[in-house]
Amino acid sequence: MGPSIVIVDDHPAIVDGVRAWCAAAEPPIRVLAAGASPGVALAGTGAEADVVVFDLQLDGAPAFRALTTLADAGRRVVVYSQHADSDTALRCLELGAATYLTKAEGPEHLIPAVQAVVDDLPYTPPVLGGAMAADRHPDRPVLSEREREVLLAWFESDSKQLVAQRFHLSAKTVDTYINRVRIKYADVGRPATTKAALVARALQDGLIDLAGL
Structure with missing residues (x-):
């Protein structure tokens, strides 16, 4: 049985797109649940998913507190956000995200990121790589x-x-x-x-x- 995700995103078009990309992946990635609230990843079938694909921008503001809650619950979180600035990317790593992608990076990075995180492997897409290179201590990992x-x-x-x-x-x-x-x-x-x-x-x-x- 292939890996599974739960999608936390309040944009139906994004959710539909991620579902389609997951269905076309090899092996296919199962989408167990989706919703606009982080609670969908903490209860029901969503709590059983291997990875949480998390839109940082919920209800108009960055949901850092929700990200912390998910990370503190031991969930593997792939942040999938419209924000492309280094400060936001590094803060998400500090809060416990497994990796950080922008929505502009699309399926060519989201699918490999999910597959890597399921196997507890690192994945550094271009935006995150740039953020880490710009950090004053690029060889020092950012721990929550x-x-x-x-x-x-x-x-x-x-x-x-x-x-x-x-x-x-x-x-x-x-x-x-x-x-x-x-x-x-x-x-x-x-x-x-x-x-x-x-x-x-x-x-x-x-x-x-x-x-x-």
Whole structure:
């Protein structure tokens, strides 16, 4: 069975277009639900989708709070937005999005992005690549606050289960956060496939110090 998505977008034409692109993908991507409210991704069949395709512009304003809610729930979110500025793209990564695309980038990037995110692989479309290159620290991944919290707690713990208990999360959600961090490091050319490698990266980037360890 192929990957699945839920679409959060308040433009029917966009939803219809994404549905058509998903049906034509190989393998086809199943659209389990769609709606104009982020709630469609948190309940019912939408909560079972592998990936949330999320329109940042809901009700006329950037829905950063809704993005945070989805990311904190452990959902893999592909932001699909009309905004093409670097600040918005980087902020979405900080809030926990798996990747960021503009609607101008179309199916040639949206479909590969969904396929990559389902497999916990990095995907950097042109606009996001430009945003990261313009960042003052292009080789340092942008981690959300919760990603940093979970990562540091894992460094201090013997198991992910203990981290899950500490933050009242499921072990699967803890895994999702740590995998996101791995993806972000791989995306900037600094892979960290083991816990020791992640500790080294965190030391290099000042997230922790030797005294903290």
